[in-house]
Amino acid sequence: MKSFEHVYRLHRLLKTARYPVPFARVMDELECSRATARRVLAYTRDVLGAPIETTRDPRGYRYTDAAYELPGFWFSAEELQSLLTLQQLLATFQPGLLDEALAPMRARIDQILKSQGLSADNAGRIRLLRLAARAPGQHFATVAAAVLQRRCLRIRYEARSNARISEREISPQRLVHYRDNWYLDAWCHRADGLRTFALDCIRGAELLDDPARDIDEACLDRELGGSYGIFAGAPTATAVLRFAPARARWVAAEQWHPQQQGVWRADGSYELSVPYHRDDELILDILRYGPEVEVMAPAVLRDAVAERLERAAARYRKPGA
Structure with a gap:
């Protein structure tokens, strides 16, 4: 485990503990030896200036200042993985698609990763292999705007099974990235029900002024996420x-x-x-x-x-x- 992960875990442990934390629990949380745990405690207190106090009754460690935060950016392994995943996901959009809107986000992620000693070259050593991924299509920006602005969409949609194109008015609910491809969960006003649309099959998209119909999150999960696969429906x-x-x-x-x-x-x-x-x-x-x-x-x-x-x-x- 990297040293910054040890520090992060110790910090979170002391921040959330209501009572002094025994040394044995520090070792368990950091998943390390006695010597390593002592080094991390000393580094966090002496180098980072953390207000760590050793108590006698009960015996353990605690923060004397509950408002203390680690200097700079500190992330767990899971958070770093999420950042790297997001960084590489943004890189999958074809040139020109949302370049201007996504540039600040890319720069910010690069800055955060650099604060952890991860250069762009090093971050690239973590590979996300995409299998059977399809480009999200030229209407991603319009669809995303409709989702976030809660407005209706008029779309022309090509069914992959028979190549027929239909025109629909829909209330977009959420964008879904599933198995390296993008989908839209939406209320279809023509079908009067929830449907899932593959973004790469949308041949035209027009943002309407009408407010989108909002469907409860629990209903979306029940109707669209209750059974196996992306085009699921309630399980039968x-x-x-x-x-x-x-x-x-x-x-x-x-x-x-x-x-x-x-x-x-x-x-x-x-x-x-x-x-x-x-x-x-x-x-x-x-x-x-x-x-x-x-x-x-x-x-x-x-x-x-x-x-x-x-x-x-x-x-x-x-x-x-």
Whole structure:
């Protein structure tokens, strides 16, 4: 662990503690040895000037000034990861798209990272590999403005399944970055319901003066995030997937859905239950595991996966075999 992370953790521990913190708890929080914990305490007190006092009854450490803050910028590993992720995410927009608006944000993130000893070159050593990412399209700025200004949009939308273009008036709710692609959750006034639109399929976008209809966050999560995948809808079934022991440990550490349930079986396999509505995306993810996963339920999903596998195998059979 980097020294600034040790300092950050110690600072947060002493800031939030109501009573003096025992040395053993300092070691546990910093996840370090006794010698390292003593060095961090001494550095924070003597070099950074933190008002750390050693108490005798009860024995421990505390701040004598509750308003004290560390000088400069200090971040946990999770916060640094978020900054680096945001920095690289901003870099994925095609040249010209929001350049002027995003330039100050990029500069500010660079400044914060530099304060932690991370130059632009060093930050680039953390790679975010994007798989099957699509450009967000030329209407990202208009859509984002509608979301933030809470105004209606008129869009021309091309359905990817059949290439038909429809015109809709929508009340945008939130932008979603999912699996390296951008989507818009919105209330569609034509369909009179919530829908999710892929930004790269929006062929035209006009910002309207009408105020957007606001949908409660809990309703959005229930209707659009209740089941598996981006084009989800309220769940209507639960997929039960059994992963072979060779793959079980990896899958057990993954989150397929916030409401998933997992059970280890006596033979070392792992059974994962995931709520879903549309099975398109779920089937594609199941097929990634090939023979190391079996769909146990429901029967309609099991049959659909089996049929896909049979069609795939047929492509590799020799004629007449």
